[in-house]
Amino acid sequence: MRGLSWLLGFVATCQLACWAQAADMGSLDSTEPLRVGLLRDGNFPFSQPAQTSVPANHAGLEGFEVDLMDALCEAAEINCTAVPLATLDERISGVANGTLDFTISALSYTPGREAVVHFIRPFYYESGVALFGSDQAGLDLFGPDAPTQQALEAASGWGGLFTGSFLAGQTLCAVEGYYALPFILKDIPNLNVRVLPTLQEASDTVRGGGCAAFMYDSVTPVSEVALQVLNAPPAYESPYGVGISLEDKGSELEQRLVYAMTGLMNQGNSSRILELEQQWLVPNGIGPSSALQDVVTAISTFGSQPSGPGESQVPQSYSLFGTRQTGR
Structure with a gap:
């Protein structure tokens, strides 16, 4: 059964109390928006130029990953703005060199890519x-x-x-x-x-x-x-993941994003990430993803929602899917 090894790892991690108490939220500057890389072209319906009026922080984009950015940043209590991107190199180099704070841009995990940028867990979707x-x-x-x-x-x-x-x-x-x-x-x-x-x-x-x-x-x-x-x-x-810089691995930013992503998956079939899938992906012939459903079920059944991001060790078993990847 796909996802079984991940589910067992998730249960074991939570039995070891993977969450800690909330930490001071003031160390991330909430006045300057964090720069979030999103693909502008060739990524419909994950992100694409908007057909109607959208909030200023969307930079003229709409789609599954654009709304995911809003949901993540709201839950993580950080201010974010989209930065439209065109190429794979912009996605990876922007995070690596600090011109982006993180990216949500159909970036699939590979071990080679994680040597350059760090992927937070859980991953949020997959492609094959x-x-x-x-x-x-x-x-x-x-x-x-x-x-x-x-x-x-x-x-x-x-x-x-x-x-x-x-x-x-x-x-x-x-x-x-x-x-x-x-x-x-x-x-x-x-x-x-x-x-x-x-x-x-x-x-x-x-x-x-x-x-x-x-x-x-x-x-x-x-x-x-x-x-x-x-x-x-x-x-x-290959799973799609939020990419942050290697310097931010284990940082408060990662802790907040892990907390936020897990929260978006922690309400069973009412989870926000499944609502976004139904809104953007399913009507366009994509999904629903059985692997994502497995993870939502696991988090909703076995997880314990923390009171805040905290300073817990980031649980590496939040790895959504398997490890035989190539990468988009």
Whole structure:
């Protein structure tokens, strides 16, 4: 069962009294807003240019992660303002060099990235590589003899998916520069892949019969690619986390953010983070995330909401998902 090891770790951590009493809240300056990096482009519906009027601190953005910023900062009792970003480098270097105080920008965890920025726990969502196909093609890539979902989740990478029932000679489309492509080709070296310059061209090629399916992020709205998600679980899953500087690891800022994020997950099905998922992601064909639901259930069942961020040791077992990640 996905998330079971995390759930056991969570229970053990809380049995060791992972929360302490509230500390002095005055050490973070509440008059200067903290700078929060949010993606401006290519991240719908997590963050994108707003279609209507939004608060000044949103910097013209709206979406799941924008509202998550507001909810986190309110719970952590800190003043925050969004800083629109365009690239992966801006997300990581901005936190590392101090031009950003933290980022909430679909930044997936990898051990390599955590050597540069620190991810607070719990993580707040996840993405993986999904397969999108066309109604026209009508292809069931995995056939009646495909492994069960449990077997697929236990498989190493996508190597466990393409066993026997995958149609010989079929080609999968991908977008040039897609982060997961090197990992997929390494795991399945004989896979036929057609790499195209843009998302639109890859989607059009699938609909035109030039590829059997298209590999892309599982959090991609189906309306954006005009294709349906095929019946296969996402591979190469990576959790999304709030990134802070290495210098802030264990700091009051991290303590406040851990406290706030846990609080957003601590009311069962009424938890604020699930409300945001229903507001922004589910209507656009994303989620609901079963892994996020597992964590919300665990925190709501076994957690004890603290009276404030406190000076407790940050519980590293708040790690939401597993550790086989590549990174977006």
